[in-house]
Amino acid sequence: MSIADNLLKYKNELDEIAVKLIAVSKYQEPAAVQEAYEAGQRVFGENIVQELVDKQAQLPQDIEWHLIGHLQTNKVKYIAPFISLIQSVDSLKLLLEIDKQAAKNKRVIDCLLQIYIADEDTKFGLGFDEVIELLRSEEFAQLKNVRIVGLMGIASNNAQEKQTLDEFTELKVLFDGIKVSFFRKEESFKEISMGMSGDYKLAIEAGSTMVRVGSSIFGKRKIKHWKEEA
Numbered sequence: 001m002s003i004a005d006n007l008l009k010y011k012n013e014l015d016e017i018a019v020k021l022i023a024v025s026k027y028q029e030p031a032a033v034q035e036a037y038e039a040g041q042r043v044f045g046e047n048i049v050q051e052l053v054d055k056q057a058q059l060p061q062d063i064e065w066h067l068i069g070h071l072q073t074n075k076v077k078y079i080a081p082f083i084s085l086i087q088s089v090d091s092l093k094l095l096l097e098i099d100k101q102a103a104k105n106k107r108v109i110d111c112l113l114q115i116y117i118a119d120e121d122t123k124f125g126l127g128f129d130e131v132i133e134l135l136r137s138e139e140f141a142q143l144k145n146v147r148i149v150g151l152m153g154i155a156s157n158n159a160q161e162k163q164t165l166d167e168f169t170e171l172k173v174l175f176d177g178i179k180v181s182f183f184r185k186e187e188s189f190k191e192i193s194m195g196m197s198g199d200y201k202l203a204i205e206a207g208s209t210m211v212r213v214g215s216s217i218f219g220k221r222k223i224k225h226w227k228e229e230a
Contacts, residue, residue: 003032004039006217011040014211019204022066022193024214026051027221030058036217037063045087045212049075056082068152068193068212070124073097081105087112087152087193090124092134095146102145109145112152112193115174117167119156128174135182148183150191150209151175155199164199168206175207 007023014021022045025033033044037060046052047069056065064084071088079086080101089095089111102109113134116125126134131151134140153171155164175192183189195203195211203211215221 003035003218007036007039007041010213010217017204019208020210022068022210022212023217024068024196024212025055025218026069026214028214028218029222030055032218033059033063043084045214049078052083053078076101077104080107080109083109085110085112085149088114088124090114090126092137092139095134095143096139099143099146107145108147110147110149110188112150112191113148115151115153115171117153117155117171119159119163119167123154125153131174131178135178147188149188150193151178152193154196155194155203161202165202165206168194168199168203168208172207 010021020043021041022043023036023041024045025036026045026047033055042062043064043066045066045068046055049067049071052065052067056063065082066085066087067079067083068087070090071086071094073094076094076097080098086098086109089098095111098109098111113131114125115131116123116127151171151174153167155167171194172192179189191209192207193210193212194206194208197213197216200208200211200213
């Protein structure tokens with residue numbers, strides 16, 4: 001099936017339940033992203049800053065770009081002028097840098113706080129206690145150029161369905177608690193990004209508002225040729 005056909009399958013399913021599709025274009029050529037764009041997709045997720053910057057310069061300027069991979073503080077400046085949403089904020093230090101670079105670009109950058117929900121050591125994210133501490137901190141209260149619009153989490157790899165659903169459900173419970181405690185009056189705090197190609201239906205069952213799907217849309221990833229600069 002073509003990229004357009006794959007997209008249509010997801011869009012028909014997700015539009016009906018008002019869940020946003022993030023087409024993950026990591027390691028895909030710009031031509032593949034353009035094909036998805038021409039099929040009607042406008043929201044794309046990238047993991048690597050240099051790859052994202054290269055594609056953003058080559059592709060239509062009305063694309064909504066999401067950074068979904070681990071972000072180093074020294075890379076924020078490269079995406080601050082155009083990024084629509086940073087989904088992977090996993091420390092106060094990173095949030096402070098995003099605020100600084102957003103101010104330089106006279107923008108407010110939307111962010112999701114990445115929460116550690118997986119039962120493995122390779123994932124990034126804030127612990128449940130850490131996110132509460134961050135939101136209660138004086139440093140957070142002083143930020144003017146970032147807007148927290150929700151939470152993001154990645155479930156354990158190769159887990160049984162019950163474990164995956166439990167992890168997603170825990171994130172939804174945390175989201176509900178944070179909403180009441182810190183963002184009760186903020187209509188913008190409404191997003192829970194969880195679920196990928198293999199587990200997006202479980203994520204939706206648990207309350208996800210956006211899912212990140214890559215290989216099921218674009219097919220096998222191309223050989224890696226974007227390298228991050230130190």
